Amino acid sequence: MKKRGNITWHLSTVSKDDRLLLNGHKSCVLWFTGLSGSGKSTLANAVDQILFQESYRSYVLDGDNIRHGLNRDLSFLPKDRNENIRRIGEVAKLFVDSGQIVCTAFISPFLEDRELVRKMFEPGEFIEIYLNCPIYVCEDRDPKGLYKRARKGEILEFTGVSSPYETPINPEIIIDSDKMTIEQSVEKVIRYLKDKKIL
Numbered sequence: 001m002k003k004r005g006n007i008t009w010h011l012s013t014v015s016k017d018d019r020l021l022l023n024g025h026k027s028c029v030l031w032f033t034g035l036s037g038s039g040k041s042t043l044a045n046a047v048d049q050i051l052f053q054e055s056y057r058s059y060v061l062d063g064d065n066i067r068h069g070l071n072r073d074l075s076f077l078p079k080d081r082n083e084n085i086r087r088i089g090e091v092a093k094l095f096v097d098s099g100q101i102v103c104t105a106f107i108s109p110f111l112e113d114r115e116l117v118r119k120m121f122e123p124g125e126f127i128e129i130y131l132n133c134p135i136y137v138c139e140d141r142d143p144k145g146l147y148k149r150a151r152k153g154e155i156l157e158f159t160g161v162s163s164p165y166e167t168p169i170n171p172e173i174i175i176d177s178d179k180m181t182i183e184q185s186v187e188k189v190i191r192y193l194k195d196k197k198i199l
């Protein structure tokens with residue numbers, strides 16, 4: 001029985017396997033990572049929509065939204081980004097335990113943080129999806145006008161401008177979002193899930 005201090009882990013009566021059986025598919029985390037404007041939210045939502053339409057159980061956790069609530073106390077300094085990702089990893093783990101496919105859209109710029117989250121999961125459950133997109137394209141898209149403000153010095157510690165992004169070394173999926181359409185990108189993710197018998 002897992003223990004930490006005076007706290008003992010309580011096993012659920014309904015197990016994860018029971019839930020997977022009921023749902024008829026495996027659970028996993030689709031961890032979208034990349035620069036601001038690389039397409040994480042767009043793709044996470046597009047994949048979620050397809051999964052939903054096909055009756056799979058899925059949900060999106062998005063950086064901007066989570067920072068309005070659960071993580072509203074965190075800044076963009078490295079130690080707060082570490083904590084942001086650690087918490088999201090824990091939340092994603094709850095979703096996976098509940099039998100769902102959870103799509104997370106966080107910049108998650110640090111290799112070590114992403115590896116820490118990977119280790120929270122069973123092999124094959126953590127699927128890292130790197131939105132590979134040159135910064136000049138992201139900056140050109142600038143959907144929220146944040147790059148413009150960061151270049152003017154109005155936003156400090158902005159990823160790609162004044163804060164680093166560490167490229168994934170061996171992600172499960174790479175999406176070249178400057179060369180692929182959204183439909184092609186969704187198709188690549190869904191194909192991966194089918195090939196791995198998650199769907």
Ligand SMILES: Nc1ncnc2c1ncn2[C@@H]1O[C@H](COP(=O)(O)OS(=O)(=O)O)[C@@H](OP(=O)(O)O)[C@H]1O
Nearest residue numbers: 036037063076081084106107108109156157158159
């Ligand atoms: N300084 C700075 N750097 C980067 N991004 C910033 C910053 N300030 C605000 N924003 C907005 O916050 C979104 C990123 O939040 P995340 O939780 O994904 O960031 S992180 O994973 O902790 O690095 C990010 O969303 P996306 O553009 O969807 O990536 C921005 O809209």
Ligand SMILES: Nc1ncnc2c1ncn2[C@@H]1O[C@H](COP(=O)(O)OP(=O)(O)O)[C@@H](O)[C@H]1O
Nearest residue numbers: 035036037038039040041042177180181182185
């Ligand atoms: N293949 C693609 N995948 C995702 N987004 C794309 C793609 N091609 C173009 N885009 C566009 O890039 C922008 C990405 O914005 P967004 O999804 O908010 O990025 P992020 O969440 O990474 O900040 C959107 O306007 C989207 O329409």
